[in-house]
Amino acid sequence: QQQVKQSPQSLIVQKGGISIINCAYENTAFDYFPWYQQFPGKGPALLIAIRPDVSEKKEGRFTISFNKSAKQFSLHIMDSQPGDSATYFCAASMQHSGAGSYQLTFGKGTKLSVIP
Amino acid sequence: DTGVSQDPRHKITKRGQNVTFRCDPISEHNRLYWYRQTLGQGPEFLTYFQNEAQLEKSRLLSDRFSAERPKGSFSTLEIQRTEQGDSAMYLCASSLALGEQFFGPGTRLTVL
Numbered sequence: 001q002q003q004v005k006q007s008p009q010s011l012i013v014q015k016g017g018i019s020i021i022n023c024a025y026e027n028t029a030f031d032y033f034p035w036y037q038q039f040p041g042k043g044p045a046l047l048i049a050i051r052p053d054v055s056e057k058k059e060g061r062f063t064i065s066f067n068k069s070a071k072q073f074s075l076h077i078m079d080s081q082p083g084d085s086a087t088y089f090c091a092a093s094m095q096h097s098g099a100g101s102y103q104l105t106f107g108k109g110t111k112l113s114v115i116p
Numbered sequence: 117d118t119g120v121s122q123d124p125r126h127k128i129t130k131r132g133q134n135v136t137f138r139c140d141p142i143s144e145h146n147r148l149y150w151y152r153q154t155l156g157q158g159p160e161f162l163t164y165f166q167n168e169a170q171l172e173k174s175r176l177l178s179d180r181f182s183a184e185r186p187k188g189s190f191s192t193l194e195i196q197r198t199e200q201g202d203s204a205m206y207l208c209a210s211s212l213a214l215g216e217q218f219f220g221p222g223t224r225l226t227v228l
Contacts, residue, residue: 006158034216043120043207043219044159089158095214101172103149104217106158 003027006090006107013114019077021110023090026071030092034104035064035075038087047088048075080114087111118142120220122208128226129198136194137223141210148191149217150183151207152176159207165191198227 005024013019025033034049050057050064050073057064063076077084091104121140129135141148146167151159162181164172167188177183180198185191195202205224209217 004158036219041221043209043221045219046216049216091158101149101161101164102147102211102214102217103161103164103172104151104159106160108156109158 003030003105004090004092004107006110008110009108010111011113013080013112015080015082015114015116017080017114019075019080019084019112019114021075021088021090021112022072023074023107024070024072025092027092027094027105028071029094030105032093032095032102033064033066033073034091034093035062036089036091036106038089038109044089077112080112082114082116085112085114120208120210120218122206122220122223124223125221126224126226128228130228131198131200133198134194134196135198135225136192137206137208137225139191139193139208139210139220140189141191141208142218145210145212145218146188147211147213147217148185149209149211150191150193151209151219153205153207153222154203162193162206195225198225200227203227 035047036044038044061078066073087109090107123138148165150162153159165185180196183193205222207222209219211217
């Protein structure tokens with residue numbers, strides 16, 4: 001059972017364009033939704049994260065939009081640059097209980113290529 | 117460098133051999149996680165430590181896998197009698213109580 005579904009699998013965007021990656025989750029107990037960026041041969045690095053009490057969070061060129069009723073969230077990368085070319089993963093975890101592992105459940109990833 | 121470190125970065129082994137990986141978390145982080153990532157997939161949770169206690173294990177962690185975190189510092193992940201299906205990137209992450217998990221660079225295991 002895939003608890004976090006991510007699309008598209010790959011994305012090609014021209015420099016300066018907007019990259020949009022979507023995720024949908026099934027478990028309504030999830031309450032922390034991070035996006036990670038991974039370059040080849042490296043571990044994932046946190047880009048931006050959101051909790052369900054807000055519908056949008058913006059950090060620089062990166063914005064998360066969150067729709068609790070639809071159980072969906074998305075990453076928007078504005079003014080995409082060739083250096084943004086990487087694989088992006090959405091993830092989710094349960095943190096509200098104050099106990100437990102807070103393990104992350106990841107989507108399958110989106111390979112983004114930004115062409116000059 | 118005060119990030120999460122992992123050793124070795126690459127390991128090639130023959131089927132049936134035992135391998136051990138090491139993770140050194142960020143020093144003040146009491147939570148430590150192991151994940152496995154196969155090609156074209158997102159990381160999958162394997163196990164979790166809070167200080168020295170192993171509090172959660174995934175069903176992915178078969179009996180051939182064992183992990184330790186003596187004294188709540190570094191952690192080791194051992195795979196006994198490796199199989200070709202064990203070939204993957206093994207990622208370690210650490211965190212404080214809530215919030216960001218910081219990942220290490222991973223250990224790439226290839227089982228021939």
